[in-house]
Amino acid sequence: MTEEHIIGSSVPRKEGRDKVTGAARYIDDLSMPGMLYGATVRSQIPRGLIRNIAFDPQVDWSDFVSVTAKDIPGQNCIALIGDDQPCLANERVNHPEEPILLLAHPDRHLLRKAVDAVRIEYEPLPAIFTMEESERCAQVIWGTDNTFKRFLIAKGDLDEIWSKADFIVEGEYATGAQEQLYIENNGVIAAFDTEHGITVWGSLQCPYYVHKALMALCDLPADKVRVVQAETGGAFGGKEDYPSMIASHATLLAMKSGHPVKMVYDRLEDMTATTKRHPSRTRHRTAVTKDGTILGGEIDFTIDGGAYATLSSVVLSRGVIHAGGPYYWPSVRIRGKAVATNMPPHGAFRGFGAPQSLFAMERHMDRIAEAVGLSPVEIRRRNFLKPGQTTTTEQAIREDIDLGKLLDRALELSDYTAKKARFRQENPLGRSKRGMGIAAVLHGAGFTGSGERYLASVVAVEGCADGGVRVLVSSTEFGQGTNTVLCQIAAEALGISYEDVRIAPPDTNLVPNSGPTVASRTAMVVGSLVRSAALGIRQTLRAGGGLGESYSGEEFRQACRQYVAAHGELRSYAHYESPAGVFWDDQKYRGEAYASFAWAIYIAEVEVNLLTYSATVEDFVALQEIGRVLHPVLARGQIAGGVAQGIGFALYEKVVWQNGRMQNGQMTNYIMPTSADLPPIRVFFEEMGNLHGAYGAKGIGELPMDGPAPAIANAIAAALGTRFDSIPVLPEDILEAISARGEP
Amino acid sequence: MSQACEKRHQRELSFTVNGKLETVRIHPMERLLDVLRQQLGLTGTKEGCGEGECGACAILMDGQLVNSCLIPALQAADAQVITIEGVADDPEASALQAAFLQCGGAQCGMCTPGMILSASHLLRKQPAPTLEDIREALGGNLCRCTGYMQIFEAVAQAARPRTGR
Numbered sequence: 001m002t003e004e005h006i007i008g009s010s011v012p013r014k015e016g017r018d019k020v021t022g023a024a025r026y027i028d029d030l031s032m033p034g035m036l037y038g039a040t041v042r043s044q045i046p047r048g049l050i051r052n053i054a055f056d057p058q059v060d061w062s063d064f065v066s067v068t069a070k071d072i073p074g075q076n077c078i079a080l081i082g083d084d085q086p087c088l089a090n091e092r093v094n095h096p097e098e099p100i101l102l103l104a105h106p107d108r109h110l111l112r113k114a115v116d117a118v119r120i121e122y123e124p125l126p127a128i129f130t131m132e133e134s135e136r137c138a139q140v141i142w143g144t145d146n147t148f149k150r151f152l153i154a155k156g157d158l159d160e161i162w163s164k165a166d167f168i169v170e171g172e173y174a175t176g177a178q179e180q181l182y183i184e185n186n187g188v189i190a191a192f193d194t195e196h197g198i199t200v201w202g203s204l205q206c207p208y209y210v211h212k213a214l215m216a217l218c219d220l221p222a223d224k225v226r227v228v229q230a231e232t233g234g235a236f237g238g239k240e241d242y243p244s245m246i247a248s249h250a251t252l253l254a255m256k257s258g259h260p261v262k263m264v265y266d267r268l269e270d271m272t273a274t275t276k277r278h279p280s281r282t283r284h285r286t287a288v289t290k291d292g293t294i295l296g297g298e299i300d301f302t303i304d305g306g307a308y309a310t311l312s313s314v315v316l317s318r319g320v321i322h323a324g325g326p327y328y329w330p331s332v333r334i335r336g337k338a339v340a341t342n343m344p345p346h347g348a349f350r351g352f353g354a355p356q357s358l359f360a361m362e363r364h365m366d367r368i369a370e371a372v373g374l375s376p377v378e379i380r381r382r383n384f385l386k387p388g389q390t391t392t393t394e395q396a397i398r399e400d401i402d403l404g405k406l407l408d409r410a411l412e413l414s415d416y417t418a419k420k421a422r423f424r425q426e427n428p429l430g431r432s433k434r435g436m437g438i439a440a441v442l443h444g445a446g447f448t449g450s451g452e453r454y455l456a457s458v459v460a461v462e463g464c465a466d467g468g469v470r471v472l473v474s475s476t477e478f479g480q481g482t483n484t485v486l487c488q489i490a491a492e493a494l495g496i497s498y499e500d501v502r503i504a505p506p507d508t509n510l511v512p513n514s515g516p517t518v519a520s521r522t523a524m525v526v527g528s529l530v531r532s533a534a535l536g537i538r539q540t541l542r543a544g545g546g547l548g549e550s551y552s553g554e555e556f557r558q559a560c561r562q563y564v565a566a567h568g569e570l571r572s573y574a575h576y577e578s579p580a581g582v583f584w585d586d587q588k589y590r591g592e593a594y595a596s597f598a599w600a601i602y603i604a605e606v607e608v609n610l611l612t613y614s615a616t617v618e619d620f621v622a623l624q625e626i627g628r629v630l631h632p633v634l635a636r637g638q639i640a641g642g643v644a645q646g647i648g649f650a651l652y653e654k655v656v657w658q659n660g661r662m663q664n665g666q667m668t669n670y671i672m673p674t675s676a677d678l679p680p681i682r683v684f685f686e687e688m689g690n691l692h693g694a695y696g697a698k699g700i701g702e703l704p705m706d707g708p709a710p711a712i713a714n715a716i717a718a719a720l721g722t723r724f725d726s727i728p729v730l731p732e733d734i735l736e737a738i739s740a741r742g743e744p
Numbered sequence: 745m746s747q748a749c750e751k752r753h754q755r756e757l758s759f760t761v762n763g764k765l766e767t768v769r770i771h772p773m774e775r776l777l778d779v780l781r782q783q784l785g786l787t788g789t790k791e792g793c794g795e796g797e798c799g800a801c802a803i804l805m806d807g808q809l810v811n812s813c814l815i816p817a818l819q820a821a822d823a824q825v826i827t828i829e830g831v832a833d834d835p836e837a838s839a840l841q842a843a844f845l846q847c848g849g850a851q852c853g854m855c856t857p858g859m860i861l862s863a864s865h866l867l868r869k870q871p872a873p874t875l876e877d878i879r880e881a882l883g884g885n886l887c888r889c890t891g892y893m894q895i896f897e898a899v900a901q902a903a904r905p906r907t908g909r
């Protein structure tokens with residue numbers, strides 16, 4: 001067995017060589033004989049009845065294959081949670097860009113022209129575009145009251161607190177939609193034959209989500225649907241649910257035409273038609289004593305789900321559970337609501353509701369500090385959750401976490417106190433104003449509550465004929481490092497070299513369902529299962545007498561080869577089992593919401609230029625506790641990348657809506673941070689001990705999305721002495737806020 | 745371009761790609777990006793936005809760094825084109841590839857080919873770039889995964905051996 005540890009070392013990324021040489025094959029790099037291209041005719045209006053579909057007689061339609069809702073063999077829905085979203089609109093449309101008709105043709109250029117030559121005639125119906133219109137039922141567009149889902153978290157007795165409070169602090173906070181903006185657009189290739197059924201290759205996060213959706217759509221058994229993930233060029237949640245839609249479309253065209261069909265969106269279609277982060281509105285009312293202790297409060301969290309339920313209930317769930325931040329609330333009422341509007345459905349994006357509610361919490365903490373007369377540092381320190389205390393869902397903090405210590409280190413790393421003093425002196429003099437902002441956040445890893453129990457993930461590890469080891473999971477790589485980290489875990493468990501472990505392609509014909517690659521669950525939940533399965537291999541080899549107590553790499557390979565030669569297969573499975581003593585009440589939303597939380601303190605230094613009114617982040621310190629760091633280079637990359645997206649969320653990325661349609665669906669006018677826009681993003685880890693996960697790993701992927709926006713908004717507020725409670729904060733917002741103060 | 749396009753509009757295009765002379769028949773409005781990817785099978789050059797914003801399709805044409813999605817293919821007549829598939833022979837670029845791997849400069853990999861071409865173009869002009877030089881040179885290459893920090897480090901690391909000489 002190797003002495004050196006693979007866990008904790010920055011081994012080469014498994015698919016890295018192919019990525020730097022251009023050899024990696026993404027979906028648009030693949031082609032099949034006889035392949036057609038597919039395209040989608042979409043709704044041009046937000047809401048209405050479809051009266052007629054007219055085909056321009058100038059076009060020779062005989063070469064085209066077209067598909068409508070009537071061609072669907074099974075259910076016309078994208079099976080996910082509520083199954084309310086049609087695959088193709090039939091009689092009515094409920095949002096702009098809703099798919100109505102599909103076309104396929106061998107020539108991409110002619111196909112594009114043909115899409116424009118289909119004219120849909122509608123009888124328009126009145127539409128609603130804001131959460132407020134939805135709440136007052138200006139039109140009822142979903143169910144009886146436009147509400148997809150409500151949650152209530154109730155802890156303690158609120159009646160007492162208002163009279164005991166020295167201060168009652170109120171605030172309302174808002175966050176906008178945000179586009180995932182992976183560099184590779186959504187795309188799939190689908191093929192169909194009666195013997196094998198459907199095969200879909202695609203850019204996607206969750207092969208078994210697509211698998212489930214295609215079974216329902218085509219009314220086919222599990223063994224007649226095969227989904228294979230191609231190399232995927234970024235996802236960030238944006239390829240969690242939408243691939244089921246585009247895969248369904250390509251499949252219908254492939255079934256009808258008898259040819260493989262490729263559908264790859266261009267950037268405009270991807271941005272205008274696919275999901276984005278849910279816009280949110282949060283209201284806080286908090287009772288506080290004069291020494292800054294939170295007695296309790298009310299939090300109302302509302303998100304705009306768009307026209308169909310899709311993932312909104314789960315996004316809402318994560319949003320409400322994170323709404324209280326990393327603080328101790330003796331009593332609290334958190335009400336959550338996901339409402340319907342006539343916009344394209346909003347979906348998963350890194351953080352999944354938490355960045356929205358945590359933005360509000362962290363802006364509100366600064367407002368509480370102001371009301372009480374304490375510093376942003378002190379107000380947080382006095383209210384941090386401590387071991388033994390309980391979260392808003394009454395989950396006891398059992399790990400040895402010291403948020404005060406984490407805060408102290410972040411203050412030191414960012415030179416917070418000295419800079420703050422300096423800015424106080426310099427700001428009155430200059431045409432630019434600088435400020436420091438803090439955000440303290442937590443992020444729960446894995447599915448919420450009983451979610452992991454329902455998922456019941458399975459992984460397999462196999463010993464191969466060549467003596468190597470292969471990990472079989474449906475967990476996907478899309479840049480974050482799944483391939484590498486899971487192979488590290490298997491290698492470490494078996495005491496063999498990293499090079500001797502490989503990962504199977506995510507192909508539903510080949511790999512068991514280890515659950516979706518979402519919710520920061522892969523390293524922690526799937527990683528634990530990979531470790532167990534790997535240990536099973538060793539146990540089998542030892543039991544058979546082929547492997548001693550200690551062994552060299554060559555001895556292991558030899559034992560593996562011999563076993564496979566003798567028995568034909570060496571495979572070990574691991575099934576998820578929920579940890580003992582874990583309690584979660586789905587009805588009352590109470591109990592152990594997550595197996596573990598990661599914690600972070602982020603500090604932003606921001607400069608606001610009063611000539612251009614632009615805000616620039618000058619320095620960013622990201623300090624986090626994520627349990628054991630499995631791979632330092634990958635971990636740092638996850639944090640820096642998440643922070644960059646958070647900076648975009650705060651300062652640059654604004655979706656401009658008109659009648660429910662995105663107006664700036666191009667990289668030219670939807671602005672994400674470039675290499676010239678970002679500050680040094682300084683990433684630090686603190687390991688404080690934990691309870692779960694393979695080799696002590698917690699979730700990491702989403703955490704860095706939570707802190708940047710409130711830290712930056714707090715810094716701008718500190719720089720200008722004006723509150724910014726809604727993001728993004730663009731130069732025009734700063735100009736307006738300053739003008740409103742009536743100063744020169 | 746497929747057979748559906750009228751043959752009479754097609755033109756012949758000859759140019760050198762990664763050191764090899766290529767002659768293809770193309771529609772006059774075809775983008776260089778599509779000729780490289782679809783006709784020559786050089787799929788390492790990526791399309792991210794199709795409007796010259798993201799740099800995923802960056803290539804070198806006669807030593808100039810260009811976005812191949814914005815170049816009508818006919819403009820490449822007689823040009824020397826280098827794509828990611830052709831850079832492995834170039835010591836600067838292969839040092840970059842190694843550094844991207846080591847420093848975590850590639851995550852999802854979609855921006856990586858364009859990023860490496862931009863960076864190698866920079867290193868050819870400025871063998872010892874400052875951090876500001878690197879930031880500026882990569883300003884036309886969008887990356888959504890990394891936050892750029894590890895890309896900057898990779899470029900600086902690839903430059904280092906030469907600066908010591």
